[in-house]
Amino acid sequence: MGYAVVLGEALVDLLDGECECEPVYRQAIGGGPLNVAVAVSRLGGAAQFVGSLGDDALAGRIRDFLETTGVGLSGAVTVSAPTALAVVTHAGAEPDFRFYGEPPSYALLTPERLDMALVEGADVLYCGSIVLLRPDTLAAARRAWGLATGLRVFDPNVRPRLLDGPEALAGLREVVAEFAAGAHLVKLSSADAELLYPGEPEEGVAAYLRELGAATVVVTLGAAGAVVAAAGADPVRVPAPKVDAVDATGAGDSVMGALIADLLVDGEPTEPAGWVDRVAFALRVAGLVCESPGGATAMPTRAQVAHRYSG
Numbered sequence: 001m002g003y004a005v006v007l008g009e010a011l012v013d014l015l016d017g018e019c020e021c022e023p024v025y026r027q028a029i030g031g032g033p034l035n036v037a038v039a040v041s042r043l044g045g046a047a048q049f050v051g052s053l054g055d056d057a058l059a060g061r062i063r064d065f066l067e068t069t070g071v072g073l074s075g076a077v078t079v080s081a082p083t084a085l086a087v088v089t090h091a092g093a094e095p096d097f098r099f100y101g102e103p104p105s106y107a108l109l110t111p112e113r114l115d116m117a118l119v120e121g122a123d124v125l126y127c128g129s130i131v132l133l134r135p136d137t138l139a140a141a142r143r144a145w146g147l148a149t150g151l152r153v154f155d156p157n158v159r160p161r162l163l164d165g166p167e168a169l170a171g172l173r174e175v176v177a178e179f180a181a182g183a184h185l186v187k188l189s190s191a192d193a194e195l196l197y198p199g200e201p202e203e204g205v206a207a208y209l210r211e212l213g214a215a216t217v218v219v220t221l222g223a224a225g226a227v228v229a230a231a232g233a234d235p236v237r238v239p240a241p242k243v244d245a246v247d248a249t250g251a252g253d254s255v256m257g258a259l260i261a262d263l264l265v266d267g268e269p270t271e272p273a274g275w276v277d278r279v280a281f282a283l284r285v286a287g288l289v290c291e292s293p294g295g296a297t298a299m300p301t302r303a304q305v306a307h308r309y310s311g
Helices: 032-042 057-068 116-120 129-133 135-147 166-181 190-196 202-212 251-266 272-290 302-308
Strands: 003-007 011-019 022-030 046-050 085-091 094-100 124-128 151-155 185-189 216-220 226-230 236-238
Touching: 003 032, 003 116, 003 135, 003 251, 011 057, 022 032, 022 057, 022 085, 032 046, 032 057, 032 124, 032 129, 032 251, 046 116, 116 135, 124 129, 124 135, 124 251, 129 135, 129 166, 135 166, 151 166, 151 251, 166 190, 166 202, 185 190, 185 251, 190 202, 190 216, 202 216, 202 226, 216 251, 216 272, 226 272, 236 272, 251 272, 272 302
Parallel strands: 003 046, 003 124, 011 085, 124 151, 151 185, 185 216
Antiparallel strands: 011 022, 085 094, 216 226, 226 236
């Protein structure tokens, strides 16, 4: 089995909560792509995180955590910046993110510092999330996308608070179309789909991204499951298991991590039904993530998934 390169951001989440009836923020290691890399590793795959990390104690904790979870760091670079923060609050289970830190530590990977050999040797390359909104990291992602010899997977992971008006949204829409056109797999949430393509049903968005060139598209729908659009079949809905959700942070990332882990084992499914089976497993992974607070630390092993849904 080969390895996956996950290119994107790592930062520290400050999670809204209470302690002894007082409001507090609990520190947690986060970032959508970091969550993906951890999910791949926890599910038995080999993952290499590629991105920029700050030069402070928080970055040291990120490195220690990734090393503990088995995620490789040979493609991560250290930059002279404090670690970016994301303050996470909730209205129900869905998280709301506000980002702090300028320049953001996660957005300082340049194309010149990209480990080309690491990217070229990967069986799966993931690109996406908020690094697409910064010139340097977008250029690095584009370079990696062009270097990739394995499967290319993409997740826009849109954060509306980082989009400065209609022009920024239009620019992101162009970037999404660019990456989708060369992707073997695109995963996005229903919230992403609504922001990028207002008023379009999820099945229509999935079909559109396939028309652009994506081989397979998965749109996650939260508790309602996911839409899967694969070659040779109309888009279909896959139900999610019923769970007692306490925190949806990282759930969508765990879906992507599960799909990447299975791509590393068996490559792309040859039939649409194979994608349905894989998405059903990924939704079980996400359900288990939702039953625990936090994102990266909630990523389960295959044994934990099997135990949770046994019987």
